[in-house]
Amino acid sequence: MTPRLLRWLIPLSAVPVLALLAYGFRVNPREAPSPLVGRPAAVFALQTFEGAPLALEAQRGKVVVLNFWASWCYPACYEEAPVLERNWRAYRDRGVVVIGVDIQDTPEAARKFVRDFSLSFPNARDTTGRVSVDYGVYGVPETFFIDRRGRIRAKHVGGVTDETFRTNVETLLAEPTG
Amino acid sequence: MIPELGSAAAIVALALALWGAAAAAAGAGTGRPALVLSAQHAALGVFVLVTACFALLSYAFLAFDFSVRYVAINTNLGTPFYYRITGVWGALEGSIILWTWLLALYTLVVILRHRESARELYPWVLAVMLSVMAFFLLVITVAAPPFARLTPAPADGRGLNPLLEDTGMITHPVALYLGFTGVTVPFAFALAALITGRVGDAWITLTRRWTIVAWYFLSLGLLIGGWWSYHVLGWGGYWAWDPVENAAFMPWLTATAFLHSVMVQERRRMLKLWNLALVILTFGLTLFGTFLTRSGVIASVHAFTQGTIGAFFLGFLALVLLTALGLLAWRWDALGAQGELDSVVSRESAFLLNNVLLVAAAFTVFFGTVFPLLAEAVRGVKVSVGAPFFNQVNVPLFLALIFLMGVGPLIAWRRASPDNLRRNFLWPVAAGVAAAAFFWALGVRSALAVLTLTLTVFVAATIAVDFSRATRARLRTGERLLPAMGGLLRRHNRRYGGFVVHLGVLLVTLGVTGSQAWSVQTETTLRRGEHAELAGYRVRFDGLSASEESNHFKVAGAFTVSNGRVLGVLRPAKKFYPQEQSPIAGVDYRLGLREDVYLVLGDFARDGSHATVKLQVNRLVSWIWIGGVVLTLGAGLAILPERKKPA
Numbered sequence: 001m002t003p004r005l006l007r008w009l010i011p012l013s014a015v016p017v018l019a020l021l022a023y024g025f026r027v028n029p030r031e032a033p034s035p036l037v038g039r040p041a042a043v044f045a046l047q048t049f050e051g052a053p054l055a056l057e058a059q060r061g062k063v064v065v066l067n068f069w070a071s072w073c074y075p076a077c078y079e080e081a082p083v084l085e086r087n088w089r090a091y092r093d094r095g096v097v098v099i100g101v102d103i104q105d106t107p108e109a110a111r112k113f114v115r116d117f118s119l120s121f122p123n124a125r126d127t128t129g130r131v132s133v134d135y136g137v138y139g140v141p142e143t144f145f146i147d148r149r150g151r152i153r154a155k156h157v158g159g160v161t162d163e164t165f166r167t168n169v170e171t172l173l174a175e176p177t178g
Numbered sequence: 179m180i181p182e183l184g185s186a187a188a189i190v191a192l193a194l195a196l197w198g199a200a201a202a203a204a205g206a207g208t209g210r211p212a213l214v215l216s217a218q219h220a221a222l223g224v225f226v227l228v229t230a231c232f233a234l235l236s237y238a239f240l241a242f243d244f245s246v247r248y249v250a251i252n253t254n255l256g257t258p259f260y261y262r263i264t265g266v267w268g269a270l271e272g273s274i275i276l277w278t279w280l281l282a283l284y285t286l287v288v289i290l291r292h293r294e295s296a297r298e299l300y301p302w303v304l305a306v307m308l309s310v311m312a313f314f315l316l317v318i319t320v321a322a323p324p325f326a327r328l329t330p331a332p333a334d335g336r337g338l339n340p341l342l343e344d345t346g347m348i349t350h351p352v353a354l355y356l357g358f359t360g361v362t363v364p365f366a367f368a369l370a371a372l373i374t375g376r377v378g379d380a381w382i383t384l385t386r387r388w389t390i391v392a393w394y395f396l397s398l399g400l401l402i403g404g405w406w407s408y409h410v411l412g413w414g415g416y417w418a419w420d421p422v423e424n425a426a427f428m429p430w431l432t433a434t435a436f437l438h439s440v441m442v443q444e445r446r447r448m449l450k451l452w453n454l455a456l457v458i459l460t461f462g463l464t465l466f467g468t469f470l471t472r473s474g475v476i477a478s479v480h481a482f483t484q485g486t487i488g489a490f491f492l493g494f495l496a497l498v499l500l501t502a503l504g505l506l507a508w509r510w511d512a513l514g515a516q517g518e519l520d521s522v523v524s525r526e527s528a529f530l531l532n533n534v535l536l537v538a539a540a541f542t543v544f545f546g547t548v549f550p551l552l553a554e555a556v557r558g559v560k561v562s563v564g565a566p567f568f569n570q571v572n573v574p575l576f577l578a579l580i581f582l583m584g585v586g587p588l589i590a591w592r593r594a595s596p597d598n599l600r601r602n603f604l605w606p607v608a609a610g611v612a613a614a615a616f617f618w619a620l621g622v623r624s625a626l627a628v629l630t631l632t633l634t635v636f637v638a639a640t641i642a643v644d645f646s647r648a649t650r651a652r653l654r655t656g657e658r659l660l661p662a663m664g665g666l667l668r669r670h671n672r673r674y675g676g677f678v679v680h681l682g683v684l685l686v687t688l689g690v691t692g693s694q695a696w697s698v699q700t701e702t703t704l705r706r707g708e709h710a711e712l713a714g715y716r717v718r719f720d721g722l723s724a725s726e727e728s729n730h731f732k733v734a735g736a737f738t739v740s741n742g743r744v745l746g747v748l749r750p751a752k753k754f755y756p757q758e759q760s761p762i763a764g765v766d767y768r769l770g771l772r773e774d775v776y777l778v779l780g781d782f783a784r785d786g787s788h789a790t791v792k793l794q795v796n797r798l799v800s801w802i803w804i805g806g807v808v809l810t811l812g813a814g815l816a817i818l819p820e821r822k823k824p825a
Contacts, residue, residue, distance in 0.1 A: 007510040010455075011503035018496045020548060021469065023555045025488065072336055072756060075247055075328060104756075116330055 206301035256729030302370035346406030354399030360392025412763030425467030610636035675816025682809030692798025
């Protein structure tokens with residue numbers, strides 16, 4: 001290569017670095033690696049805000065989207081609440097159930113949150129904090145996708161989007177039953 | 179209404195910046211002053227509008243307007259007044275506003291100072307600065323709108339990240355951003371020089387003080403960041419090689435290299451290409467730093483926010499690097515050196531080596547920071563690079579740099595004669611050797627510590643030799659001692675400002691060496707009335723107290739510290755914020771020139787019968803902060819206008 005052309009190597013040298021940084025976008029830091037993925041989901045029995053019993057075991061055979069939230073969690077919980085409600089309505093007839101677990105919250109603020117967003121899927125308070133400890137919840141919101149056989153298959157940190165919901169749920173629905 | 183006004187102001191400012199950039203460039207190309215004047219007015223308008231954005235956002239914070247998403251996230255009804263103001267730049271959206279505002283401020287000062295003094299370069303400088311401004315305004319209007327609404331509006335907000343509730347957070351981001359945005363000025367001049375082909379010394383002479391200002395604020399930002407880390411995070415350290423710290427450190431390294439290499443160009447007409455490349459690199463690294471902090475691409479304790487912002491910054495970084503380096507390649511033929519290196523033993527080569535070492539340090543930090551990404555791209559594994567790597571690679575580089583700090587300012591230009599070397603370095607070398615013997619006799623057995631202290635004494639001695647010789651020369655003309663010294667500092671403010679900065683760096687080195695080599699710590703559980711001992715200190719646990727603060731619940735321990743006599747009561751605490759899962763440590767300490775006593779509260783019994791405490795005695799850390807003050811004085815001295823020498 002002649003020296004005249006060689007000089008253009010200067011700007012070209014930036015290209016691989018930029019490419020590497022661009023690659024960074026393909027890595028999703030929200031797909032948190034969790035030792036729980038692949039393990040059976042810890043069972044729990046809580047009471048919904050309406051007073052009905054809510055047990056994970058009772059949902060066996062369904063795909064469960066288990067969402068941990070709190071009323072003070074802005075903005076992520078505020079942004080994902082409508083997403084969860086919308087997708088729950090869309091998928092409930094296909095054997096999918098969304099369960100909301102409210103943690104570290106006051107009952108009044110939590111009820112107001114459920115009312116404000118007209119949440120119709122079962123929501124319960126984790127009054128003792130045991131469920132969040134069992135699931136290793138680090139911060140809200142966190143969402144676990146549980147398959148029909150009751151195993152945790154994915155963990156999502158941060159607000160759930162339509163796309164996250166659909167991709168994970170469709171994958172689990174596509175698996176053969178039984 | 180207020181948020182809508184803010185959004186509108188940002189959009190108009192964006193339009194003005196775009197117009198200004200285009201008009202300035204067109205004005206420069208066609209030589210029509212009216213267009214440049216119009217660009218100038220646009221820049222003024224941008225400044226006013228960005229100021230308005232900043233004021234409106236601050237107002238939303240003070241008025242607890244939780245219908246603004248950004249306000250709801252970063253404040254709540256319990257947030258104290260001061261932190262409602264600093265909360266404005268407590269997260270991404272607001273810090274971009276602060277950044278843009280500072281950039282607008284710099285642009286204004288550039289207009290005031292240089293519209294007459296740099297006629298050929300000025301229109302292009304304006305065009306570049308307004309283009310950079312347009313980018314940040316684009317981020318404000320599209321990628322990270324600070325005035326976005328939140329519906330339904332919550333009754334109370336989440337609150338600022340508790341770690342940011344500290345006075346250090348008032349000043350640290352401001353200083354750092356003044357440094358980051360300040361780099362834009364020399365960068366704009368460098369691009370203007372490349373575009374116009376005036377790649378001589380004019381742009382360097384014009385930007386010399388700008389570079390010192392930017393460098394100074396970067397240094398200050400880093401030091402305040404260290405102080406914040408030391409007295410807030412509660413792990414007893416001030417630097418962790420976290421990606422975000424590295425992000426601020428890399429441009430500092432290349433800016434430091436640039437400050438030194440410009441002297442070679444001024445003196446010897448060498449390194450033109452290198453200097454331009456360094457400025458471009460430094461500016462690129464400030465963007466890279468923001469990309470790193472805000473994209474979430476690399477995991478970091480600091481990277482709170484994520485979103486499309488990363489793509490914006492990466493795109494702009496690509497545009498900047500490809501354009502600027504492309505211009506560099508285009509002007510290649512004009513960038514040859516007029517002088518040449520006469521001897522290896524000369525000031526030029528000392529500066530050259532200094533540059534190589536600084537850039538090497540910047541490269542290793544860069545490599546270590548992006549390595550996790552590289553590993554995942556190439557081998558698909560997740561790895562993390564920790565402090566050991568950075569320390570191992572950088573410590574030798576910095577030792578060599580300290581050595582050069584002694585050699586560079588005194589060795590002769592072109593070719594150092596044996597006489598020059600003897601005259602300047604005999605005493606400093608002797609002082610260094612004596613210091614080594616002294617520390618050894620004192621019982622210092624860490625080779626690294628002895629070496630560092632020896633070099634520190636050597637460099638300090640070179641400064642003393644130079645200053646006393648120059649003072650004596652003035653005394654011979656009949657001046658008295660103090661006026662002679664003062665006159666020297668004032669007349670040769672650039673040289674002695676540099677020396678004072680070097681002294682500041684030596685003090686920082688002393689603090690880092692001392693804290694690394696001699697700090698001790700222990701962790702123990704104490705019943706009430708029991709005591710622990712460490713390094714001659716006795717710490718007695720006197721009990722716990724709980725209090726309800728405006729936005730958190732605080733449990734504090736009382737520990738009486740004594741070393742023969744009672745020194746005082748320290749009250750390390752744990753703070754429970756409703757929005758945080760785990761409590762935040764509130765450390766307490768007693769600072770001293772020799773050592774700090776530093777307490778962190780661990781677990782405790784609710785009835786106050788016993789508590790676990792981490793007790794540290796950190797050696798010489800205060801000298802880091804003192805070094806920062808000295809550095810400030812030196813930088814201040816160096817940017818004073820140079821006095822015309824009497825004819």
